[in-house]
Amino acid sequence: MNSTDSTADGARRRGFPIVLTADRTLIAGHRLLLDGMITASQTNGAPAFFVKGFLAPRAPGRLRAVTAPLGLRRIEAALLAGGFARADVAVVAPESLSTAVGPDTRIVGLSSGDPLGLGMNTNTMEGIAGGRAFTHLWFRRLCAELARHKSRRAFKLVAGGPGAWQLTRPGAMSRLGIDCVVAGYAESCVADVFRRIVSGRELGQLEECPPGATPLPIRGASTMGVVEISRGCGRGCGFCSIRSEPMRHASPSLVCADVDTNLAAGSHGAALISEDFFRYGAAPSGWAAPQALLDLLRELRRIKSLGPMQIDHANVASIARFDSAALAEVRALLAGPAPGFWPWVNVGVETASAALLCHNGGACKIRPHRDEDWPGLCREQVTRLASAGFMPMVSLVMGLEGETPSDVEKTLAWVRGLRNERVTIFPMFCAPLDDRPPFTTRDMTRLHWRLFQECYELNFRWMPRLFWNNQTAFGISLPRRLAIQALGRGQVAWWRMLFALRSRGWNP
Numbered sequence: 311m312n313s314t315d316s317t318a319d320g321a322r323r324r325g326f327p328i329v330l331t332a333d334r335t336l337i338a339g340h341r342l343l344l345d346g347m348i349t350a351s352q353t354n355g356a357p358a359f360f361v362k363g364f365l366a367p368r369a370p371g372r373l374r375a376v377t378a379p380l381g382l383r384r385i386e387a388a389l390l391a392g393g394f395a396r397a398d399v400a401v402v403a404p405e406s407l408s409t410a411v412g413p414d415t416r417i418v419g420l421s422s423g424d425p426l427g428l429g430m431n432t433n434t435m436e437g438i439a440g441g442r443a444f445t446h447l448w449f450r451r452l453c454a455e456l457a458r459h460k461s462r463r464a465f466k467l468v469a470g471g472p473g474a475w476q477l478t479r480p481g482a483m484s485r486l487g488i489d490c491v492v493a494g495y496a497e498s499c500v501a502d503v504f505r506r507i508v509s510g511r512e513l514g515q516l517e518e519c520p521p522g523a524t525p526l527p528i529r530g531a532s533t534m535g536v537v538e539i540s541r542g543c544g545r546g547c548g549f550c551s552i553r554s555e556p557m558r559h560a561s562p563s564l565v566c567a568d569v570d571t572n573l574a575a576g577s578h579g580a581a582l583i584s585e586d587f588f589r590y591g592a593a594p595s596g597w598a599a600p601q602a603l604l605d606l607l608r609e610l611r612r613i614k615s616l617g618p619m620q621i622d623h624a625n626v627a628s629i630a631r632f633d634s635a636a637l638a639e640v641r642a643l644l645a646g647p648a649p650g651f652w653p654w655v656n657v658g659v660e661t662a663s664a665a666l667l668c669h670n671g672g673a674c675k676i677r678p679h680r681d682e683d684w685p686g687l688c689r690e691q692v693t694r695l696a697s698a699g700f701m702p703m704v705s706l707v708m709g710l711e712g713e714t715p716s717d718v719e720k721t722l723a724w725v726r727g728l729r730n731e732r733v734t735i736f737p738m739f740c741a742p743l744d745d746r747p748p749f750t751t752r753d754m755t756r757l758h759w760r761l762f763q764e765c766y767e768l769n770f771r772w773m774p775r776l777f778w779n780n781q782t783a784f785g786i787s788l789p790r791r792l793a794i795q796a797l798g799r800g801q802v803a804w805w806r807m808l809f810a811l812r813s814r815g816w817n818p
Contacts, residue, residue, distance in 0.1 A: 324412040324413050324414040325409075325410060325411045325412020325413060325414045325415040325463075326398060326399065326400040326410055326411075326412075326414070326415060327398040327399075327414055327415060327416050327417070327508070328389065328394065328398055328399045328400070328415075328416065328417045328418075328419065328504065329400055329402060329407070329410045329411055329415055329417070329418045329419070329465075330378075330382045330385060330386060330399070330400070330401045330402070330418075330419040330421070331382075331401070331402050331403065331404060331407060331410075331418065331419070331420060331421070331452070332378070332379055332382060332404075332420065332421040332422070332423075332452075332471070333404065333422075333423070333445070333448040333449040333451075333452045334362070334366055334403075334404060334444070334448045334452075335349050335350055335366060335423060335444055335445045335448055335449075336379045336421055336423050336471075336533070337369050337375060337377075337378050337379055337382070337403050337404065337421075337533065338365075338366035338367060338368065338369055338403075338533070339366070339367040339368055339369050339370055339377070339533075340365075340366065340533055340534045341534065341578075341781075341784060341786065342534060342620065342780055342781065342784055342786075343534055343536075343581050343620045343622060343654075344654070344776070344777060344780055345365055345366070345534070346533070346534060348365055349361060349365040349366045349444065350423065350424070350431060350432075350443075350444075350445050351431060351435050351443075352365065352435070352443070352444050353435055353436055353439045353440065353441035353442055353443050353444065354441040354442055354443075354444065354447060355439045355440050355441040356439075356801070360797055361444055364790075364793060364794060364797060366444075368403060368405060369403040369533070371402075371403065371406075372406070373400070373402065373406050373409060373410065374400050374401060374402060374406075374530075375401050375402055375403045375406070375530075376530075376531060376575060376576075377530075377531045377532060377533045377534075377575065377577075378401045378530065378531075378532065378533060379421055379471075379532065379533050379536075380528070380532040380533070380536045380537070380538060380583070381421050381470075381471050381472070382401050382419070382421050383401070383528040383529065383530055383531075383532050384496070384497055384525055384526070384528065385419060385421075385470075385496055385497075385500055386399055386401055386528070386529055386530065387497075387525075387526040387527065387528055387529050388496065388497045388500050388501055388526060389500065389501055389504060390529060391501070391526055392500075392501025392502070392504075392505070393501065393505075394501070394504070396529075401530060404448075404452050404455070407455060407456070407459065408459075411456075411459045411463060411465070412463070413463065415459075415463055415465045416464075416465050416466070416507060416508055417465055417466050417468055417504055417507055417508070418456060418459075418465055418466075418467050418468070419468050419469075419470070419500075419504075420452070420453075420456070420467060420468065420469040420470075420471075420488070421469075421470060421471035422449060422469055422470070422471040422472070422473035422474060422476070422477065423445055423449075423471060423472055423473050424443070424445040424446060424449075424473050424476070425445075425446065425449045425450075425469075425473045425476050425477055425482075425486075426446065426473075426476040426477070426479065426482060427442065427443055427445065427446035428476050428479075428741055428748075429445075429473070429476075429741060430707070430738040430739060430740065430741045431443075431738060432445055432446060432741075433738075433739045433741045433748045433749070433750070434737070434738045434739045437739055437750050437751040438751065438762075438805075438808065439804075439805070439808065450486070453467075453486040453487060453488070456487065457486075457487040460487060466489045466490065466507050466513070467487055467488050467489050467490075468488075468489065468490045468491075468492060468503070468504075468507070469483075469486075469488045469490070469491050469492070470491065470492040470493070470496055470500075474491050474492065474493045475493070475743065477491045478491055478493070478516060483515060489513070489515075490503070490507075490513050490514065490515055490516070490517060491515065491516050491517070492517045492519060493516060493517070493518045493519065494518055494519035494520070494521060495519055495521060495523050495541065496519050497519075497523040497524070497525055497526065498519045498520050498521075498523035499517065499519040499520070500519070503517050521542075521555060521556075525538065525541075525560060525564065527564060527567040527568060527571065528568050528571050529571070530571070530575070531571060531572045531574075531575030531576070531577060532568070532572060534581050534620075535569075535572045535573075535577035535578070535579055535580045535581050535620075536580075536581045536583050537560075537565055537568040537569055537572070537580055537581065537582060537583065538560055538565075538568070538583050538584070539559065539560050539565055539582045539583065539584050539587070539590050539606065540557055540558060540559040540560060540584040540585070540586070540589070540590055541555070541557070541558055541560075541584075541585070542555035542556050542557045542558055542585065542594075556594035557585065557586065557589060557592070557594050558594065559590055559591055559602075562605070562606050562609050565582075565606065565610065566609060566610060566613065569610060569613060569616060570613065573613070573615050573616065578617045578618075578784050578785055579616065579617035579618045579619055579620065579646075579783075579784060580610070580616060580617075580619045580620070581619070581620040581621070581622070582619055582620070582621050582622075583621075583622055584621075584622070584623060585623050586623060586624055586625045586628050587603075587621045587622065587623060587624045587628075587655065588600075588603065588624050588625070588628035588629050588631070588632060588640075589625065589628045590602055590603045590606060591603055591605075591606070592628075597627065597628065597631055597678070598627075598628040598629075598631035598632065600631060600632050600633075600636050603640065604636065604639060604640065604643070607619075607640060607643035607644065608643065610643075611643055611646060616646065617646060617647060617648065617783075617784065617785075618644065618645055618646055618647070618648045618651045618653075618783045618784065619643075619644045619646065619653070620644075620653060620654075620780075621644065621653055621654075621655050622655065622656055623655070623656045623658065624655045624656070624657055624658075625657075625658060625675060626657060626658070626659065626675065626687060626688050626691050627675060627676065627677065627678070627679060627687075629657070629691040629694070629695065630679070630687065630690075630691055634694065634697075634698065637694060637695070637698040637700075638698045638699070640698075641653060641698045641699040641700055642699075645699070645783075648782075648783035648784075650779065650782075650783070651779065651780070651783040652699060652700065652701040652776060652779045652780065653699075653700050653701070654700070654701040654702075654703050654734075654776060654780070655695065655700055655701070655702060655703060656703045656704075656705055657688075657691070657692060657695070657702050657703065657704050657705070658675065658705050659688045659692075659704050659705065659706060659724075660672060660675070660705065660706060660707045660710070661706060661707060661710060661713075661717060661720075661721050662684070662685040662688065662717075662720040662721040662723070662724035663713075663716075663717040663720045663721065664676060664681035664682065664684035664685075665681070665717075666710055666712060666713055666714075666717045667684070667710075668681065669710075669711065669712045670710045670711055670712070685720065685724050688704075688724070689724065689727055689728065692704060692728065692731065692733055693728075693731055693733075696731050696732045696733055701732065701733075701734065701772070701776050701779075702732075702733045702734070703733075703734045703735075703736065704733060704734070704735040704736070705735075705736055705737075705738060706721060706725075706735060706736070706737040706738065706761075706765070707737070707738050707739075707740050708737050708738065708739055708740060708749055708754070708758055708761070708762075709739055709740040709748075709749025709753055710740050711740075711742075715755065715757055718755070718757040718758060718761060719757060721761060722757065722760060722761045722764065725761065725764055725765055725768075726764065728768070729768070732772060733768060733772070734768055734769045734772050734773055734776070735765040735768055735769065736765065736769065737761060737762050737765050751812075759809075759812060763809050766805065766809070770802045770805075770806075773798070774795055774798050774799065774802075777791075777794055777795070777798060778791060778795065781794065
């Protein structure tokens with residue numbers, strides 16, 4: 311039995327009073343952020359054995375999961391701090407539910423990423439590749455399994471996570487058998503909500519947690535070694551679900567404590583998560599504070615067993631606050647014992663048209679720079695990242711409200727200006743957070759298709775190299791790296807075929 315499973319847990323037959331779980335895309339044995347990102351981009355047009363076997367293998371642990379999404383680990387920590395006993399709270403993979411859920415189970419907490427398939431990434435991948443995204447399919451199947459358990463047990467199903475906003479859509483909760491959705495950062499109220507359930511008191515369908523709760527150190531390892539260095543953004547972009555949440559930063563001591571917990575469970579490195587990595591340490595309404603970020607990374611590097619560190623998101627204006635020497639030092643500190651490591655970072659450009667960005671609430675992404683400087687500013691920061699040893703992963707949004715052919719032409723010209731750079735660019739279909747219909751392939755013009763295809767020619771060149779680079783840095787075995795390369799090249803061929811069919815007017 312795995313070291314995280316006690317004898318009592320393994321022998322248990324009546325279930326845990328509180329079970330925390332998530333669908334396979336979230337609670338899987340991912341090693342790298344790239345694994346999670348690529349898994350979330352797969353539809354059932356790809357073979358399930360490929361997605362489950364190579365991208366999202368089962369999370370380790372026979373009963374309690376050895377690794378789990380950071381959000382579930384935060385909930386677990388809040389419950390334990392709120393008076394619930396360690397023996398009564400279990401974080402489990404979906405495959406362990408039949409053992410973990412029993413007559414004693416009172417609550418199942420369910421984390422969701424993109425439960426209804428309404429996110430930009432899902433909307434895009436389903437539109438281009440066809441089929442249904444595994445993020446949606448696996449969540450729906452998990453809810454169906456939990457409904458079968460509920461028919462024999464008397465527990466409440468409580469859902470939350472980054473996809474909670476989708477579950478508040480009319481009829482969603484009743485279709486999925488969800489009793490309550492907890493919205494917001496749940497550390498501040500989840501223990502109280504669960505105590506009310508256990509004591510039989512009334513519970514609303516939607517429980518909104520107040521912002522500003524201080525995260526507690528995690529009590530178990532997080533998937534991919536993820537640790538949170540800041541949360542929120544507050545920049546106001548109309549297409550973002552956390553546009554009004556001001557950015558708050560975790561203390562260096564909390565970040566280091568979470569990294570130590572992951573390393574003790576066997577993690578090779580860490581993944582530092584933020585909506586704007588380069589803004590760590592800045593005031594909520596301020597710009598980047600390079601010294602604060604460098605101090606955090608230097609502190610982390612004092613942890614001798616820590617391997618490379620991954621990151622995720624960054625804002626163009628924040629990158630611009632770092633001079634070339636500071637960028638190079640950040641990259642070197644992230645790489646640590648793997649000097650050839652390319653940390654990839656998602657850079658939210660969205661569009662090369664400043665007027666369109668501002669029309670959609672994105673003016674704060676540009677400030678303190680002038681609107682007319684936006685295309686050149688973006689190009690400069692992306693190339694500076696590449697020169698410093700990062701792999702920029704630019705995001706674009708197609709179909710923003712008010713978009714014109716001229717806006718698309720500006721973005722296409724901007725992409726063409728990066729043809730000779732080490733950069734990947736991922737265009738996404740706009741998926742409004744309200745009831746407006748999303749942008750789809752049927753809305754795409756020839757210009758949209760040209761933009762999409764030229765972006766992906768860059769991706770076809772650099773994504774296989776990025777996978778090889780990152781997997782090598784994190785000690786992935788040579789046979790597995792070769793298998794991923796072969797399967798990835800198969801997907802490239804498939805996508806090129808799709809582009810050829812689309813160019814001839816095929817639109818299923």
